[in-house]
Amino acid sequence: MEKIDLxxxxxxxxxxxxxEGSYNIRKDGKCLSRNSTSDIEIVPKTDKDGIDIxxxxxxxxxxxxxxxxxxxxxxxxxxxxxxxxxxxxxVTIIAGCGIHNETCGEARHDGVHxxxxxxxxxxxxxxxHYGEGNxxxxxxxxxxxxxxxxxxxxxxxxxxxLGGVTYTDRLTLATVYTNGKFTVREKLLTDNEEKAITRxxxxxxxxxxSAEVVSRSVARGNSYQSFIxxxxxxxxxxxxxxxxxxLLDNARILSTPKIDAVSxxxxxxxxxxxxxxxxxxxxxxxxxxxxxxxAEDAIIKGYLA
Amino acid sequence: MLxxxxxxxxxxxxxxxxxxxxxxxxxxxxxxxxxxxxxGQNGSGKSTLVKLITGLESPTAGQIIYNGRDxxxxxxxxxxRMGFTTAFQQPVRFKGITVxxxxxxxxxxxxxxxxxxxxxxxxGLCARNYxxxxxxxxxxxxxxxxxxLAMAIAKGGDVFLLDEPEAGIDLWSFSDLTNLFASLRDKxxxxxxxxxxxxxxxxxxxxxxxxxxxxxxxxxxxxxALQNRxxxxxxxxxx
Numbered sequence: 031m032e033k034i035d036l037x038x039x040x041x042x043x044x045x046x047x048x049x050e051g052s053y054n055i056r057k058d059g060k061c062l063s064r065n066s067t068s069d070i071e072i073v074p075k076t077d078k079d080g081i082d083i084x085x086x087x088x089x090x091x092x093x094x095x096x097x098x099x100x101x102x103x104x105x106x107x108x109x110x111x112x113x114x115x116x117x118x119x120x121v122t123i124i125a126g127c128g129i130h131n132e133t134c135g136e137a138r139h140d141g142v143h144x145x146x147x148x149x150x151x152x153x154x155x156x157x158x159h160y161g162e163g164n165x166x167x168x169x170x171x172x173x174x175x176x177x178x179x180x181x182x183x184x185x186x187x188x189x190x191x192l193g194g195v196t197y198t199d200r201l202t203l204a205t206v207y208t209n210g211k212f213t214v215r216e217k218l219l220t221d222n223e224e225k226a227i228t229r230x231x232x233x234x235x236x237x238x239x240s241a242e243v244v245s246r247s248v249a250r251g252n253s254y255q256s257f258i259x260x261x262x263x264x265x266x267x268x269x270x271x272x273x274x275x276x277l278l279d280n281a282r283i284l285s286t287p288k289i290d291a292v293s294x295x296x297x298x299x300x301x302x303x304x305x306x307x308x309x310x311x312x313x314x315x316x317x318x319x320x321x322x323x324x325a326e327d328a329i330i331k332g333y334l335a
Numbered sequence: 336m337l338x339x340x341x342x343x344x345x346x347x348x349x350x351x352x353x354x355x356x357x358x359x360x361x362x363x364x365x366x367x368x369x370x371x372x373x374x375g376q377n378g379s380g381k382s383t384l385v386k387l388i389t390g391l392e393s394p395t396a397g398q399i400i401y402n403g404r405d406x407x408x409x410x411x412x413x414x415x416r417m418g419f420t421t422a423f424q425q426p427v428r429f430k431g432i433t434v435x436x437x438x439x440x441x442x443x444x445x446x447x448x449x450x451x452x453x454x455x456x457x458x459g460l461c462a463r464n465y466x467x468x469x470x471x472x473x474x475x476x477x478x479x480x481x482x483x484l485a486m487a488i489a490k491g492g493d494v495f496l497l498d499e500p501e502a503g504i505d506l507w508s509f510s511d512l513t514n515l516f517a518s519l520r521d522k523x524x525x526x527x528x529x530x531x532x533x534x535x536x537x538x539x540x541x542x543x544x545x546x547x548x549x550x551x552x553x554x555x556x557x558x559x560a561l562q563n564r565x566x567x568x569x570x571x572x573x574x
Contacts, residue, residue, distance in 0.1 A: 246431060274430060314427040317389060318441045318490055319415040328440060332432030 031062070034101055038128030042158045043097045053095040054081055056109065058102040070094045070121070080110035080142075083123070087116030087148070098127040103167070104135025110142045115183075117148040126158035129195075131167035138170040145176065147183040147210075154186045161194030165222075170197040177203070179210035181236065186213045191226065192334060193219055198226040206267075208236035216245040217334045220253035220281070227256045234267035234296065244272045248330050249281035260288040263296020273302040276333060278326075337365040337388070337494060337523055342397035344383055357383045361397070361549060363541060365494075370516065370524040372534045374561065375543035381527045382424060384543070385498045388525070389421045390414045401494070418493035422486070422500055424527070426479035428471050434482055435466040441489040454489045457515055458482070459508050476503040484515070494523045501530050534558055 031039075031047070035057060039045040048055075048063060052070035055062040059079070066072045069089040073082045083094060100107055115121065131137040147153060161169030171191075179185050191198060204212045212232060220226050232241045241261060249255045261269045275283045287300035307329050315325035344358040358380045365371050373381050386392040388399060390411040399407045406414060415421075429437065438454055439446055446454070452462040458481035468474065470482060480503045487495060501512060509532055516526060517536045526533055534540055540557035542550040550557070 308427075310427045311429055313391060313411065314423070314429075315440060316411040317415050317419075317421045318486065319412060319443065320440065321412050328436075329429070329432065332429065332436050335431070335433075335436070 032101075034130055035062075035099055038099045038101070038130060038160070038162075039097055041160045042099075042126035042128040043095055043124050045095060045097065049095045051093060051095075052083075054083075055095070056098040056107075058100055058105065059107045067092075072096075075110060075112075078110050079108060080112070083111065083113045085113070085115045085119045085121050085151075088118045089116065090118075090120040093122040093124060095124045097125065098139055098141065100127070100129045100131070100137050100139055102137075103131055103133035104137055106136075106138045106140070108140040108142070111144075113143065113145045113153075115145065115147045115151045115153055117150055119148075119151040119153075121152075122154040122156065124156045126156070126160070127171060128158075128160045129162070129169040129171075131161070131163040131169050134164060134166040136168040136170060138168070138172065141171075141173045143173065143175045145178065145185060147177070147179045147185055149180045150182045151180075152184045152186075154188070156188045157190070159189075159191040159195050159198065161196065168196045169194060171195060172199045173201070175200075175202045177205070177212065179204065179206045179212055179239075181208040181210060183207075184211040184213070187215070189214065189216045189218075191218050193221065195220075195226070196224055199229075200227065201229045202231070204230075204232045204241065206232065206234050206236060206239040206241060209238045210236055211239070212241040214243040214245070216243075216247070218245065218247035218255065219330075219334055220247070220249050220255055221251040222253060223251070224253040225255075226253070227258070229258045229260075230271070231260045232262070232269065234261070234263045234269055235265060236267070237265045238267065239265065240268040242270045242272075244270075245274070246333055247273075247275045247283070248278065248334060249275060249283050250278035251281060252279070253281045254284075255282070256284045256286070257302075258286045258288075259300065260290075261298055261300075262290045262292060263298050264292045266293060266295035267297070269296070269298040271298075271300045273300075273304075275304040276330065277304060277306055336367055336402060337525075338398075338400040339363045339384075339388075340398045340400060342387065342394045342399065344380070344387060344392060345395045358387075358394075363549060363551060365523050365525060366539075367523050368521050369538040370520055370526065370536060371539045371541060372537040373525060373527045373541045373543060374529055374534065375541075375549075376545070379543040379545050381543055382498055385421065385496045385525070385527060388494075388496055389419060415490075415492075419496065420487045420490045420492035420494065421496045422483045422498065424498040424502060426470075426476075426483040428474075428479065429469065430471045431469055433467055433469055434485075437470055437482070437486055438466075438489045441486040442491070446489070450489075454485045455482075457488055458485045459511055460485070477505060480504055488515075492522070494525075495519055496525050498527045499529075500526060501528060501533060531558070531562055534561065
């Protein structure tokens, strides 16, 4: 791997090189390296570009890395990954994509990920998006994540995008069955002319199913963010959506909530707050010895930590 | 030594045509190595006085002198770096920032668990239960207030400005709290308070009043008058 590859892998997946265990590293639309284990098998698709990740039932405490890097400049990389998580398994999946685009063209990664969680399993899915290179070149992500959470299973999505991505349109669709749980922690920072759209559509269909979507974002420069959530409670269920954003400079944030309690036993909450950093927070940190700029940076850093 | 010389503070009312004086011709001296409690009725300007000394507000007239240097025009940050440490009456909430991070900012370095324990135990909190928690709305008013004080302890300094530090803290923790304030006696400490238990540890007490000049005296001079039924009037007449 070249230095640029290693730097990107470090940024998106904390990898210093080839990881242990199961992994699939994709570069510029091709498999750079792959390994399967007896617990987690990775099988390339034959009908389209992508892989199947098969986690055997009962596998616990294992992780799998599936990072994607794009360094070739202007290109479109579209991939279909399906995840089959066996009954009672408990795994961490580290994904993410880093784009290094030195051209003035458009580099885009479209990842279509579908998760099938069997009963009683637990998945922590960590996805980071990162872009770097020529400021004129576009670094774009348009991921679609579909999740099916069966009885007593839990899907936890940690999504982080902290800079350099010129355009994102993330669509996440979840269907949660009996006593299943769907959790999202999103952290987003946009700057300059960047645009980020996040859309969640969550269906709570099973009795005692639950979902919690928490998005924290900072928009600075002339950037634009749109957060759209659509949660439907079709059974006795609990859903909580929280969107907190800090606005700086000339940035704009649009938050659109939709909660639909189809069942009278559904309890759905949406909270959203968009605004500048509270003056009292800046002042408090200034009384601790920080300048106004240092205080602002500390608040943003802490907020997105 | 911290001195206020002929300090005025006025605010413009809505519309900007009329001004209201909050503090008028205040001259006070706060000696080193002493605790001064500032008391007075609501609206007498106690919190405003703290804001002026912290640098959050600028006097409309007069000077603030610290160790012989005129600091009237210095910013909040400059005063904080000189050793001014403030604990506000209303603790500020920080969504997303942990107690540990705030204590690290306060003391200017990464703190060890042992140091965090030291800061938090002094305000009656167990570090393990709090350091990873965010200082947000999930903490009670009393917990947030204790963490506000812990930040002041972690920052350290030479001049401590504590605005109603006991507000919201349960009464059975009071003696620990007053012991903490008493332990700062080797600094210049100003505490805004109405609580006689806090006045009992003061070296000096300042009584502020909207209508007349502040009255300053030693604890022995001021406290008996303040504690009787007509305390405020008696203190003003008797000292």
